[in-house]
Amino acid sequence: MSTTTAASQAYLDDSQTWDAFNLDPRLVQAIDHLGFENPTLIQSSAIPLALEEKRDIIAKASTGSGKTGAYAIPIVHNLLVEYSQHQKSAITHSIKSIILVPTRELSNQVHQFIEKLLIYSTNSKINILNLSSNLSDQVLNSYLNNKPEIIISTPAKLIQTLEKNVNTNLIDLSTVKNLTIDEVDLILSFGYLEDLQKLESFLPIKKNLQTFLMSATVNDDLNDLKTRFCTKPAILKLNDENINQNNLIQYYAKVTEFDKFLFSYVIFKLNLIKGKTIIFVNNIDRGYRLKLFFEQFGIRSCILNSELPVNSRLHIVEEFNKNVYHLLIATDETNEFTLEKDEDDDEEEAGEQQEQEQGQEDKEGESKDDTKKSKKSKKSKKDKEYGVSRGVDFRNVACVLNFDLPTTSKAYIHRIGRTARAGKSGMALSFVLPIKEFGKHKTASLSTSKKDEKILRRIIKQQSKNGFEIKPYQFDMNQVEGFRYRAEDAFRAVTQTAIREARIKELKNELMNSDKLKRFFEENPQDLASLRHDKESHPARVQSHLKRVPEYLLPESARQDPKKLGFVPFHKNKVHKNRKRKPSGRKSDPLKSFKKK
16 A cells, blocks of 8 residues: 555545545546545545536645645546547647656655556556656657656756757647646745746646645745636645644753764664664765764664765665665755744844854955855755655654754754654654753764754744644663763764765765666566665774674663663653652762671
């Protein structure tokens, strides 16, 4: 059963069946094959409005509620009906539907889901093109020549293709009958509004266009899109704020810069988290530093960032969802330069920042252009259409660990949304650096950590508004301290040179894992190990003894019975009210209490 649109029992509408929508029999058969017994609440509301009343749909619903099916099912049904009516005459292929998504990863997921809806419709010859796939322009042009009925793309890629072929008939949107913008709020936050405004001139007039605007939030930013693309919108707000409230447990732990690495080592070496975990870091080097640190203890993990080729990223997500990997270190690069304005920031801080910027401009002078060029060259290496904290369909994630706290409270919501999806339980743990600890461990420090406490206040305030509670968590340092020497020894071996070499090695390996190799290894599974993404990169100094945990380092209860290790047991034990506390102070002197027999 695909979880792209699969939902928990909390989202299902038991009062409705698929037969009630009078869908094409082939589509009903495909839905049954996917295992969708009943439509979800958003689907049972949107599908009749789209098919019977031909309304535009603006839908607000949480991740896992079935938003993809709510727009994909009407699109496929209308195409199947149209082609069934023209069975006897020659079918003229043309672009009928445009689906816009914020990231390449999400475009691939939507493409796969629609292909599954068409599994029993091979006679209709409905073509789908994922314009954001990692194909050359020549290959994409050949697909466009075949006039696919459905095009899935990011806004930037679609506009780029349209502007390149403005004087040719390669891509013509005048025949489009449906426009879908999925994850609208994320698309707007990615800066795609200008691309959407340009798109209006390529589309037919509004009255001939049906529009789906799907989002996890509905706010004022949607008004411009509604005015541009909708004629008679139906706004659907699924009342699902409290559906996942009891399924997600949130903690934060105030730690030092180095203790982030120490606690992570303890947690994952002793398997204190049961199930799959996504660790979020704020830049690419940080991810490789953590991976190399883990490797010395025999902790396997794989990396996901914008530097990797698109096919590799999609393959990593797919293998993670198949439980091949259980630990994923993901770089959320939107946090690297984006800092959220805190309500408590005063005008003085803003004035200082402006003064510093002005001073920097005066000093730079002629070298400013060179700096801009170097920044552009650095940014060009990264995929602007990469996105991992939101939109990507990660399945059955037990825990999200914010190794680096995001720099906005909105990004925090997107990150923790990777767990506790579709009614399943999950946990989020965030490491927070106190301002007094900032910069004390230069090698382990990160510039974005300076505002951790301010961002935490905003997160707590925001979560309380939504009825959620984020609880403080304190590790019992007496039980963790025994692991510190090993952690420090391993951390010293991860040099900047080792990180750079690991990045280069990873890129070379992933570029080798092309589609041809993938097909070969599918036919030769004994050689599949070479396609793994969690292979060791090796730091500067390999220390095999660190992979074994001596018994004396374990908590006393776990030495007798290893099963007693649960989720992060290294917390301070609470003293029972009726239990007497041990007297504080120095230990009793055995010589003073010595009695002669």
